[in-house]
Amino acid sequence: MHHAPTLGADPERPLYIVFVGAGAVGCFYASRLHHPSHNIHTSLIARSNYATLAANGVSLQTHTFGNYTFTPSSVLPSPSAAAAAPHPWDFVIVTTKALPDRSDDATLIAPLVSPTTTILLIQNGVGVEAPYRRRFPSNPIVSGVTVISAEQITPGTVRQNRWTRLHLGPYSHSADLDAESRVDSHLESLGLAKAHQIGDYWTRLGGIKDVEISDELDLQIIRWHKLTINAAFNPSSVLSGGRTNADMVSDPELRSHLKGVMEEIWEAVPTILGGRKFGEGLASPERILKSTERNVGGRPSMLVDWEAGRPMELEVILGNPVKIARGRGVRLGRMEGMYALLRSAQGRRDGEKGKGKGKGKEEGKL
Numbered sequence: 001m002h003h004a005p006t007l008g009a010d011p012e013r014p015l016y017i018v019f020v021g022a023g024a025v026g027c028f029y030a031s032r033l034h035h036p037s038h039n040i041h042t043s044l045i046a047r048s049n050y051a052t053l054a055a056n057g058v059s060l061q062t063h064t065f066g067n068y069t070f071t072p073s074s075v076l077p078s079p080s081a082a083a084a085a086p087h088p089w090d091f092v093i094v095t096t097k098a099l100p101d102r103s104d105d106a107t108l109i110a111p112l113v114s115p116t117t118t119i120l121l122i123q124n125g126v127g128v129e130a131p132y133r134r135r136f137p138s139n140p141i142v143s144g145v146t147v148i149s150a151e152q153i154t155p156g157t158v159r160q161n162r163w164t165r166l167h168l169g170p171y172s173h174s175a176d177l178d179a180e181s182r183v184d185s186h187l188e189s190l191g192l193a194k195a196h197q198i199g200d201y202w203t204r205l206g207g208i209k210d211v212e213i214s215d216e217l218d219l220q221i222i223r224w225h226k227l228t229i230n231a232a233f234n235p236s237s238v239l240s241g242g243r244t245n246a247d248m249v250s251d252p253e254l255r256s257h258l259k260g261v262m263e264e265i266w267e268a269v270p271t272i273l274g275g276r277k278f279g280e281g282l283a284s285p286e287r288i289l290k291s292t293e294r295n296v297g298g299r300p301s302m303l304v305d306w307e308a309g310r311p312m313e314l315e316v317i318l319g320n321p322v323k324i325a326r327g328r329g330v331r332l333g334r335m336e337g338m339y340a341l342l343r344s345a346q347g348r349r350d351g352e353k354g355k356g357k358g359k360g361k362e363e364g365k366l
């Protein structure tokens with residue numbers, strides 16, 4: 001195509017992208033980033049749904065783009081299989097659930113990362129980037145925050161219910177998020193250029209209209225703002241006995257609790273982010289509560305994971321913020337409480353699950 005040189009990758013040099021984590025978010029965003037006619041070749045590393053994806057690709061049911069099938073360049077069963085590809089990967093995009101207490105995903109992707117690879121994370125929570133920066137001190141890292149409602153309804157079938165918002169920005173910090181002085185300006189500008197490059201493919205080739213690129217600290221503001229929603233609603237939904245978001249905001253005690261969690265983060269953010277505040281453009285706790293009233297049926301992912309017996313993203317949604325805040329001398333009291341309770345509940349559930357399994361086996365033998 002004659003316009004490929006300006007829109008897509010270099011016609012002489014294919015661009016290779018691999019997603020690690022072929023779930024709801026990974027499959028959706030990968031499907032908008034695979035453009036062989038523009039020399040952009042996108043692959044998926046899958047786990048439990050590997051066989052289905054390898055045989056049939058991904059079936060997408062989307063609110064924004066209708067229904068279609070996405071056939072990636074390749075579907076790979078593991079990072080080591082992807083590392084055997086005869087080319088380096090230009091972008092490694094991590095779309096697993098962020099579970100640093102269960103899985104060291106920075107180590108997992110190490111075989112895929114060459115000196116020129118950009119690592120892009122699209123995950124909820126805060127502090128998700130630090131293990132990647134520690135492991136890959138000189139690669140560009142792009143931090144991604146998405147507002148989307150998507151789920152894998154059966155293996156290989158992904159439904160996007162609404163929204164496509166994707167915020168991208170560089171992450172250069174040498175270790176944890178800290179004051180501006182620790183931003184590495186070379187890595188920041190490299191990461192920013194990569195964020196623009198890939199954001200441009202998503203927008204101009206993939207049709208995603210609300211990709212926004214920010215600088216490093218603004219992206220962290222967005223990440224912490226998204227956290228106010230996730231940290232308030234997700235844990236409370238589990239601890240309240242499995243109530244939906246709209247149901248919780250209709251209960252005066254729960255509504256006041258949710259507002260308290262959001263305000264707690266709101267007040268701590270300037271201390272955590274070197275004086276930066278949430279800007280006027282970001283929804284206030286009251287506005288978030290108001291708009292949640294209409295979101296009937298919305299079930300937080302943490303509740304879905306809890307009910308399915310899967311690990312919850314407790315560390316990145318509660319543990320990291322609590323620890324980062326403590327490091328700055330700020331206590332997030334409500335979040336500390338929920339963190340302690342849910343960590344315990346998850347531990348006991350998993351312990352009991354282990355015992356249950358053993359018992360089941362013995363009964364089976366009888």
Ligand SMILES: NC(=O)c1ccc[n+]([C@@H]2O[C@H](COP(=O)([O-])OP(=O)(O)OC[C@H]3O[C@@H](n4cnc5c(N)ncnc54)[C@H](OP(=O)(O)O)[C@@H]3O)[C@@H](O)[C@H]2O)c1
Pocket residue numbers: 020021022023024025026045046047048049095096097098103108122123124146147148149150151152301313
């Ligand atoms: N879904 C949403 O609407 C939404 C919205 C905003 C933000 N987010 C965030 O986006 C991130 C991804 O969420 P999601 O909803 O897409 O989760 P998901 O549907 O559970 O997808 C995660 C995928 O990662 C795979 N995976 C995990 N570890 C792997 C490994 N070691 N090797 C290969 N594959 C691995 C999982 O495979 P298995 O099937 O084998 O476990 C699963 O397919 C999370 O941080 C989430 O909080 C999600």
